[in-house]
Amino acid sequence: MVVKESPALDRIFQALANPSRRAMLRMLTDGEQNISSLAEPLQMSFEGASKHVRVLEQAGLVARRVRGRVHLVRIRPMALVQANEWLEFYTRFWNQQMDALEAMFDEE
Amino acid sequence: MVVKESPALDRIFQALANPSRRAMLRMLTDGEQNISSLAEPLQMSFEGASKHVRVLEQAGLVARRVRGRVHLVRIRPMALVQANEWLEFYTRFWNQQMDALEAMFDEE
DNA sequence: GATATATTCAACTATATGGTTGTAAAAGAA
DNA sequence: TTCTTTTACAACCATATAGTTGAATATATC
Structure with missing residues (x-):
């Protein structure tokens, strides 16, 4: 397999890997804020x-x-949706596993 | 805000930030495989x-x-579910934004 | 026992990351 | 104009990451 590159996903997950950055995103759900x-x-x-x-x-x-000297930052959930879509494949996989496990118990 | 630490989430997103590792996870959905x-x-x-x-x-x-000299690796989707739960908050936020946007168009 | 296979460990390199400080620039307020 | 605020840029530091190679270890196989 030649790894199919997805630099976008790389950057998204990389950005999410830091607690300060996740905290910032959380703050931004209250609306636009400047960097200060x-x-x-x-x-x-x-x-x-x-x-x-x-x-x-x-x-x-x-x-x-940019409004004068302040830089107003807002969240762009579209990128998060992209990450979510990637994960969706695996949560589907997860549900299949759960179903299989249930079926096994039912058989006993 | 003192950033609420979540080292687990840090490690999960960090791991997902690399295309080779994402490729490995994809391979593992076909079942257990050894490292080779x-x-x-x-x-x-x-x-x-x-x-x-x-x-x-x-x-x-x-x-x-470990089975003799081979190490069999299997996927553990639970951690992915954890990442998914974190993202869910934002996809909800995303949907709210979409709804608000729609409402704005409807008003016109 | 000898050899081949699957893996880890240790050491090393190059680059990225997360942080700092000091300086500069732009814009608003006095 | 001068002072203050908000930000960027540059340089630097310590540590982490992604990769390599060479040697060691454990397990199969011949």
């Missing part, structure tokens, strides 16, 4: 948080619009 | 593939059982 307010509750430097935003942005998980 | 046969289609050294298996294992995405 995203940074504030995370105990790290502003620049650290800013880097996390860039990672999320490159994964397509957030988008930003 | 997982390694074969990936163009990398055996040891490279073996490391990937260890990453998947530590994320709880696969388990192995």
Whole structure:
């Protein structure tokens, strides 16, 4: 098998692998926020948080619009939907396994 | 916000962020396989593939059982279900957004 | 016992990641 | 204009990741 590349999925899962970034996404479900307010509750430097935003942005998980000096960041759930679709295949597989297990018990 | 840690989720998403590892999971839906046969289609050294298996294992995405000299690896979809549950929150959010958008169009 | 197979371990390399600090720039407020 | 706020850029550091190679170990097979 030559591994079918999916750089988009790589970046999405990579972005989700960090708890600070997941926290940011959680915050953004309350609506658009600028980087400062995203940074504030995370105990790290502003620049650290800013880097996390860039990672999320490159994964397509957030988008930003610039209003004067503040950068407003909003969640873009479409990328998450993409991750979800990838996982769906396996949850289907999981359900099949569960069904098979049940059938085995029923046979006894 | 003090980021609520979830090392399990960290490891799961981290493991999924690599295309070779995702390919391995895909292969394992056909059933248990030993490391050699997982390694074969990936163009990398055996040891490279073996490391990937260890990453998947530590994320709880696969388990192995040793039968003599071969290590049989099987998928463990439970961890994937965990990732799926995390994503579910956002797909719900996504659907709400879609509904709101539809409502806006309807009003016009 | 000798050989082949499947795997791990150890050491190493290159690059990525997550974080820092200091400096600069742009925009709003005084 | 000056001061403050919000952000980016550059350089740096420590650690992790993805990969390699060579040697060792355990189990089958001849």
